[in-house]
Amino acid sequence: MRKHIAFWGAALVLVAASFQSCSVFHKGSKSNYQFAKGADIGWLQQMEATGYKFRDNNGLEQDCFKILKDHGINTIRLRTWVNPNNSPTSGHNSKNETVAMAIRAKKWGMRVMIDFHYSDSWADPGKQKKPAAWEGHDFPTLLNDVYNYTYDVMNALKKAGVTPEWVQIGNETPGGMIYPEGSTANWPQLAQLINKGYDAIKxxxxxxxxxxxxxxxxxxxRFTTWFDNARKNGAKYDVIGLSYYPWWLDGKPDYTKSIDDLGNNLINLAVRYQKEVMVVEVGGEDTQPENTYNMLVAVQAKVKTVPGNKGLGVVYWEPEGARSWSKYPLSAWGDDGKPTKALDAFMIK
Known part of the structure; x- marks a missing residue:
C-alpha cells in the first residue's frame, strides 16, 4: 500500500510540474508543444560523397533532407567523435563535419540534437573506448578533456548560428562511458564526467x-538502477533518452511483445525522476517495412501517453542508411533508393 501511495503522490507532483514545465518551455499553451519526429543521419555526408542517389516516392532524385521533411521529420540527430578516421561507415563525424550537417539541418527548418560519444568511433553498450588523445591522462585532466572538448564543439555550433535543442552526454551508457575511469563500477567518477559535459553545454x-x-x-x-545511481551521485541532466530496437532483443521478438513494457517504462521514468523522456533511437528491419511502420506508430503513441507532454518525441536511427550502401539491416530505405513505407509513420498526426 505504501508503494501505491508513493506512486500516486509522485504522479500528482508530476502533473503539477508539467504545468510549470509547459509555462517555461511551451509558453503555457499545449498547442505550442511540438512532438519531435527525428532522424539520426550521421552517414549522410559519406553517402553523398560516394555518389549515393536519394530518390523520393516517385523515383525522382532529391536532397535527402527534403525527402525526410516531406515524410514528417522535423528533427535531426548528429553524432560527434573526437578524432575519427575516414572510414565511410565507421569514421567521419568530426566537429567540422557535425557543424556542417547542423547548418544544413537548420536551413531546412529542422531542430537539432547533438550526440557526444566521447570516443573516436562508435560508443555503445559493448564499447566505450576513450579517445586516443586522452589516453594516459589522470582523472583531473580527463575531466578537463571532457569539458574543453564539449565546450569547443558547442561553441563551434554557436558561431555557426546553430542552437541544439538537445545534447546527449554519452551514447547508450548502461555501463558508463570513457572507460575505465567512467565505468559504472565507479559512479562518483562517472557522475563527475557527466557533470563536466553538462556544465560545458550550459x-x-x-x-x-x-x-x-x-x-x-x-x-x-535497467533504467531505474542506472538513474537511481545517477541521482544518488548528483549527475545533472534534463531528459532521459531511450533506445528501442525490438530486432536486437533476445530471439528477435516482434515489437508487440515489448511495446507495453516500453510505454510503462516511459511513464515510470517521467514520474520517478520528474524528467522529460524521449526515444532517441529506434529502428526496424528494412525488409519488413509494414511491421516497422506499425512499430513506429505504436512507439510514437506510447511516447505521447506520457503525462504533461513529458514525452518529447521519437528519433529513427539512420533511416536513410540503405543496406545496399551500409550493410545495416534496420534502415527505412530500399534498394531502389527510395524510402520504404516505414518512414510514412512519421506523417501521422
Whole structure:
C-alpha cells in the first residue's frame, strides 16, 4: 500500500510540474508543444560523397533532407567523435563535419540534437573506448578533456548560428562511458564526467536540454538502477533518452511483445525522476517495412501517453542508411533508393 501511495503522490507532483514545465518551455499553451519526429543521419555526408542517389516516392532524385521533411521529420540527430578516421561507415563525424550537417539541418527548418560519444568511433553498450588523445591522462585532466572538448564543439555550433535543442552526454551508457575511469563500477567518477559535459553545454547554450541515454528501453529495471545511481551521485541532466530496437532483443521478438513494457517504462521514468523522456533511437528491419511502420506508430503513441507532454518525441536511427550502401539491416530505405513505407509513420498526426 505504501508503494501505491508513493506512486500516486509522485504522479500528482508530476502533473503539477508539467504545468510549470509547459509555462517555461511551451509558453503555457499545449498547442505550442511540438512532438519531435527525428532522424539520426550521421552517414549522410559519406553517402553523398560516394555518389549515393536519394530518390523520393516517385523515383525522382532529391536532397535527402527534403525527402525526410516531406515524410514528417522535423528533427535531426548528429553524432560527434573526437578524432575519427575516414572510414565511410565507421569514421567521419568530426566537429567540422557535425557543424556542417547542423547548418544544413537548420536551413531546412529542422531542430537539432547533438550526440557526444566521447570516443573516436562508435560508443555503445559493448564499447566505450576513450579517445586516443586522452589516453594516459589522470582523472583531473580527463575531466578537463571532457569539458574543453564539449565546450569547443558547442561553441563551434554557436558561431555557426546553430542552437541544439538537445545534447546527449554519452551514447547508450548502461555501463558508463570513457572507460575505465567512467565505468559504472565507479559512479562518483562517472557522475563527475557527466557533470563536466553538462556544465560545458550550459556554459555555451543554457537552454539546450541535456540527455542521458541508455539502450533496451523496454527494460525498466535497467533504467531505474542506472538513474537511481545517477541521482544518488548528483549527475545533472534534463531528459532521459531511450533506445528501442525490438530486432536486437533476445530471439528477435516482434515489437508487440515489448511495446507495453516500453510505454510503462516511459511513464515510470517521467514520474520517478520528474524528467522529460524521449526515444532517441529506434529502428526496424528494412525488409519488413509494414511491421516497422506499425512499430513506429505504436512507439510514437506510447511516447505521447506520457503525462504533461513529458514525452518529447521519437528519433529513427539512420533511416536513410540503405543496406545496399551500409550493410545495416534496420534502415527505412530500399534498394531502389527510395524510402520504404516505414518512414510514412512519421506523417501521422
Amino acid at each position: 556554459a555555451v547554450s543554457p537552454h539546450s536540454k541535456v540527455i542521458l541515454h541508455l539502450d533496451r528501453g523496454n527494460d525498466s529495471k
